[in-house]
Amino acid sequence: MGSPENPLPTPTTTTGTAGLTALLAHPAKAVVALDFDGTLADIVPDPEQARAHPRALPALAALAPHVASIVVITGRPAEVAVRFGGFAGVPGLERLVVLGHYGAERWDAATGTVTAPDPHPGVAAARAELPALLDGLALGQGTWIEEKGQAFAVHTRRATDPQAAFDALRTPLAGLATRHGLVLEPGRMVLELRPPGVDKGVALTRYVDESGAETILYAGDDLGDLPAYTAVDALRANGHPGLLVCSGTEVPELSTRSDLTLPGPAAVADFLAALAEAVSAT
Structure with a gap:
């Protein structure tokens, strides 16, 4: 799977292998959900200088047409994540969704607009x-x-x-x-x-329900991603295949729970590119 130059990594767990197998078999029924900082973008001393890894955007654009949806779930304001990610106006990403502030804000590529509640x-x-x-x-x-x-x-x-x-x-x-x-x-x-009651697990669960997806891939790197991991575990318990990806090993609370641990955003981008190659060949 993938290509000889960029092979698709193998999960280390049976549940992760089942999730990846389901995604490859039926990509149009899968949601690919991703954190931004530390997952699509390297952690930098000044968060204002964070940008998506150069290989991330082409990989996402190649993958997006083959899956049900790609959603970025981040603690940043949605507009900031869109700007730093370079997500607006990219061919192939017309259906991309960015959930900012852990899901309190939403940006849709289809409309280019952000919806948000009043501040707490x-x-x-x-x-x-x-x-x-x-x-x-x-x-x-x-x-x-x-x-x-x-x-x-x-x-x-x-x-x-x-x-x-x-x-x-x-x-x-x-x-x-x-x-x-x-x-x-x-x-x-x-x-x-x-504010309370807002986290990546709640955001991910709501989005999966909205999309009607059967398979979920979630990739993150930090403690704020733990609720999303827990949400995927709950979805798996209810019959949804899922794959948990960890970017980096700096947060053992996450890496020890993941099905697949990658060295960082560059490796995540390469994984997404290999996944795009694999699903485009099916």
Whole structure:
């Protein structure tokens, strides 16, 4: 499967093998769902500089016409993911959907528009308290805030000691989230505050129900992808074949649950290209 230059990797689990086999046999009944940062795009010190891997977009465009749907599910605002991914106006991706803010926002390539609910009031209230909280912790330079509209995140990757800053922030930010009716989502040197009841598992389950797909492939790289993994497990228990792909090994909570672990976004792009080759030959 795939080509000699780019063979299709083999899952390491029986459930993953069954999911891949079902996808290859009936691609038109499959949803391919993907995280953005760390999966389609490399993790970089400044998230504003993140872009989809150069091989990702051609692979997605080659794969999309053969499957029921491709959906990107990300914690970023949908418009930002579309811009950084270069997804708009790409031949082959006319049916692409991007679910931003863990599914709270939706962008459809067919219309080029974003739909979103009103922001949770707790986000603005917590954001107003954040500068004083950070000043009180005296973490030094390098810790910074990413505004997401429906949420916000505090990054420590550029701090002098990223892990120490992350650890120092976790409990105070959890308290801030609780006071304002939000949830705290930890990631790779980032802590995000967002509204409750919104996660990638909920978004994925709703999208699969909407699409009527029978088979699900989900690829992610970080703790925020765990709810999507759990959703795929639940769908598999209900008779839907599924394949869980992990990009990288930095998050063992994810990689130990995956059916197929790839080294990072470049390998994910090559996997998607090999998958496109395989389904186009059926």
